[in-house]
Structure formats: C-alpha cells, structure tokens
Amino acid sequence: QLPSELRWAAESLSRIYPGVRLPIAPHDFNYVFISVSLSRRTSYEKFVLKWCRRIWQRYDGNLEAIASASPLELREVGSSYQIAQLKDMASALLSIPSRLKELSPDLNIPPLTSHLDLLKLKPEEARLVLLRACRYLGPKATDSLILSCFKAPHFIPCDAHLKTLAARLGLTDPSTKMPEKSLCSRYVCREGLIVGVKVCPRVNDCLRSKLMKLGGLGGWFQTLCYIHGSSICKTLAPRCDLCSLRRDCPLSSSNG
Incomplete structure (x- = not known):
C-alpha cells in the first residue's frame, strides 16, 4: 500500500495510461x-x-x-x-x-x-x-x-522527466538531488540491503532514495512519469492545458 502523498499521483497516472507494464527479459x-x-x-x-x-x-x-x-x-x-x-x-x-x-x-x-x-x-x-x-x-x-x-520492480531509473514531474506534483522538493555514480558505486539506499555496505550519506536528499517508498511499484511509476513527462509535462515547456492532472498539480494552479 502506497503512502497517501504518492498514491494519488500513481493512481492518476495509471488512469491516464492504462495497461502500462514492465517487461522483464x-x-x-x-x-x-x-x-x-x-x-x-x-x-x-x-x-x-x-x-x-x-x-x-x-x-x-x-x-x-x-x-x-x-x-x-x-x-x-x-x-x-x-x-x-x-x-x-x-x-x-x-x-x-x-x-x-x-x-x-x-x-x-x-x-x-x-x-x-x-x-x-x-x-x-x-x-x-x-x-x-x-x-x-x-x-x-x-x-x-x-x-x-532482473526481478527488481523496485529499481527506479532516475531521469529528468521523473525529477521534474515529482517536483511539480509536490512529491519531492525541487532541490532533491539526482543519484551520483561516485556515491551509488560505494553505498546502498537503505540499511541492511547488503551486509557490510554502508548507507549513502545523501539518503535524505536523493530522488531515488525518496521514491523507494513506492516499493515494487517504483519502476512502473518511473515509466509512467517518463511517458507523461516526455509528452505533456515537459521540462522547458509544460503543456498544462492538455494535462489531465492539472486540477491537482501545483504548477498548473500557479499558471492559472
């Protein structure tokens, strides 16, 4: 069960893009x-x-x-x-x-x-x-x-579309950082994931870590954000007039 602050966004996007699934190959x-x-x-x-x-x-x-x-x-x-x-x-x-x-x-x-x-x-x-x-x-x-x-639906490929959409929908703070290789290659995002490997010092300020609350829906949610972000909620020129999320979106409300 998703936290309420994430559930509404996941449910709304799934209604806009029904049938999206993750192929495992x-x-x-x-x-x-x-x-x-x-x-x-x-x-x-x-x-x-x-x-x-x-x-x-x-x-x-x-x-x-x-x-x-x-x-x-x-x-x-x-x-x-x-x-x-x-x-x-x-x-x-x-x-x-x-x-x-x-x-x-x-x-x-x-x-x-x-x-x-x-x-x-x-x-x-x-x-x-x-x-x-x-x-x-x-x-x-x-x-x-x-x-x-892998059988790892909780893995979240963090891209610009996910960062932008998560911030605009109020799911994360705009200042939230993207994952960095220098840290990701040394640490894990949660305690106990791998014995002997420490938790990342940026765990409270990283997009991937913050969205791990999505659990097994993380990769699916990122896919929905990619589809919506690349077609409607574009980074430089969001098409708020065409967006089905505009009633609940803080950005759309601020744009009138």
Whole structure:
C-alpha cells in the first residue's frame, strides 16, 4: 500500500495510461545493455532506436564482436560519443568475472564464469559491480538494465522527466538531488540491503532514495512519469492545458 502523498499521483497516472507494464527479459541482457548504454543523454526515439537497428544488423547481441570492433567500424554505425564508448563499455562488462575480487572486496560474491552470471546475484549487488566495472555506466542506465533484466520492480531509473514531474506534483522538493555514480558505486539506499555496505550519506536528499517508498511499484511509476513527462509535462515547456492532472498539480494552479 502506497503512502497517501504518492498514491494519488500513481493512481492518476495509471488512469491516464492504462495497461502500462514492465517487461522483464533476462535472456536479452546483452541487447538491453547495449540499448541503455547508448541511451545516455540523448533521445531514445530519435537516435537510440536507429543505432540499435544498425548494431543488430552488424553484430546482433555479440558483445565480444563489439569489444573487438575498430573505431572505424563503429563510426559506420554513428559518430556519437555513445557509440564510440560502447566498445569500452562492452569490454568492461566482459571483464567482470576476471576482475571480480578487485571490484567487490566488500561483497560476498562467489566466482563468476560469465558476465551473464550477474543475473544470479542480488540486484543490489549487481548494481554495485556494474557501476564499479563500467566507467561510462551511470546510475540511471544501470537501474534501467537491472529493472529490465532482473526481478527488481523496485529499481527506479532516475531521469529528468521523473525529477521534474515529482517536483511539480509536490512529491519531492525541487532541490532533491539526482543519484551520483561516485556515491551509488560505494553505498546502498537503505540499511541492511547488503551486509557490510554502508548507507549513502545523501539518503535524505536523493530522488531515488525518496521514491523507494513506492516499493515494487517504483519502476512502473518511473515509466509512467517518463511517458507523461516526455509528452505533456515537459521540462522547458509544460503543456498544462492538455494535462489531465492539472486540477491537482501545483504548477498548473500557479499558471492559472
């Protein structure tokens, strides 16, 4: 049962966008890793889908082939920095089994024979390992990967749409901080999630931590916020006149 301050927003968004569900696809781990790696700071619909189609045609989901590809080959897919960095990200992911002791001295993780063995770990453990192993992989992309491939519906990929909408609806303070890799790779959001790993010092001022009250609906709620934020409640030019939440929204009320 959701707290009342969150329940009304979740129920309202679910009425606007009925039928939204979260697909869980552990067998597509490589494909999801590629897509979330490419989706950093760019439009998924405009660019990422196009890049993914080209990568599927050339490499399918073969991370080894991507890791060994030349920069010239990858430039044929696209010239963005996301594509240029994909080679290093694939290499880093594949190296996790051989680097596990270095990456997880504070975690009680058994040896891994493949990067796909990450799926056998607790989601919180896999999150720490991925953030530590992959230089360019941040909290949002990591949480998206785990939300899509693990049984972890409580994982919340925090993006600009979620931050903006949560603040405008009065669910969080506008000054609430986004998750930071330097902290997310060292700490957890709640006491007792992983034995021996301390709670983040920014636990009371972080968007992800504050919205963990959503529990198993966290990832679903973020998806609703992404849909609404990208189409109606835009960061720079919110379309309040078209918004079904305008009667309850403080921003819409202040705009008349």
